[in-house]
Amino acid sequence: MPKNTFFNLPEEKRERIIEAALDEFAKNLYHNASITRIVDNSGIAKGSFYQYFEDKKDLFKYIVDLGGKKKTKYLEHVLTEIDNMNFFSLIRELFIAGIIFSKENPKLSNIGYNFANSTDEKLKQEIYGENVPKSNYMFKILLRKGIARGEINPDIDVGLVSQMITSLSISIIEYFFKEIRKTDDMEMLDLVDKMLFVLKNGIERN
């Protein structure tokens, strides 16, 4: 947790520091990111930084947490509908919310994605603590509900398929940024629907 001094700062200054940190951590993985550069780019003194944060990890955890909370905000309205919508509609809304989050918060999204994929398990433990994000787990629950309701083929391997969907949910964001970029939202919705069609029906010609 940042120190009180950080939260006492005038908002404009706090934003400047967060912006510089987002830039730095979006461009560099944790170990390669430089506090010196963050400090230079936000126009504060090195010493001041350590008035606001315990250390580099403290800042990084703050940023990762910001991202997690913000992403949760994008997803939560979907998850309240969990008992009112069928499986594929839920997944559709989750994918869309995920894409919009990444579109509106590209740096936060990038930082979270890179960190989640990093292999430094010790650092992950320190940063995530109890809050390890497990989208796998969420999809497992949704799949089980879907099977119970008769929407999903009960013969599937739920563990494997939830991993597949997790991986597709990331993949669609990558594809979106790589191939579509400055699109109108219609194209994005079209992409999501195409992916869901494949997930529903497969690609074999019948």
Added chain:
Amino acid sequence: MPKNTFFNLPEEKRERIIEAALDEFAKNLYHNASITRIVDNSGIAKGSFYQYFEDKKDLFKYIVDLGGKKKTKYLEHVLTEIDNMNFFSLIRELFIAGIIFSKENPKLSNIGYNFANSTDEKLKQEIYGENVPKSNYMFKILLRKGIARGEINPDIDVGLVSQMITSLSISIIEYFFKEIRKTDDMEMLDLVDKMLFVLKNGIERN
């Protein structure tokens, strides 16, 4: 390219250096990996290292290339069958070959995977040069052939689906290591077939 001195080394010593480099680069991303540790762990002097390699990048490129060539060896016998096998059999063999490569070369596989996922485009350009691996592209070709042969639903978005398959081909390796680990090969084949079933038929209950 390593210098001639490196290739003139007795095999045992060369292997020691490669082993130490694999360890280091598998544990740490490029920027965080330490030549000093590689040198210590392989029992050679710092100065000797620079007799063998131009610099850190030279070694890393050599290791990444090793991985690429080795992986190609695992895949190439499948690709010679491209006109004799149907789409799903080809994909099946490619997935299996990929898993076996990762199983038999976990460090090389890890290094390649992490590097391919890294965001340092400048470094990627320097390391890959012309040889940027594009498994997407391979799947695109296979999909087009599959559509031409009437095996694949012609309405799919080939670009999107090839991205999906690329992502699944990585996902299955992750799942294999996470959930199955010390398996007999039957379990692995079962996993591949389950994933392919979903890709073929989707998960919706009919």
Added chain:
DNA sequence: TCGTCATATGACTTTTAAGTCACATGACTA
């Protein structure tokens, strides 16, 4: 006006890395 306290500062210390270089070694040649 004076004193106090939270905040601001940047030169400094320490650590760790990549890469260099003057010199050592030892096998093979004339």
Added chain:
DNA sequence: TAGTCATGTGACTTAAAAGTCATATGACGA
């Protein structure tokens, strides 16, 4: 045997990072 050349060496140089600390500032209350 003497000389040469490829190879081996580790202390050294340079660079860049995280984190520290003695000191400065300035707002506010008495």
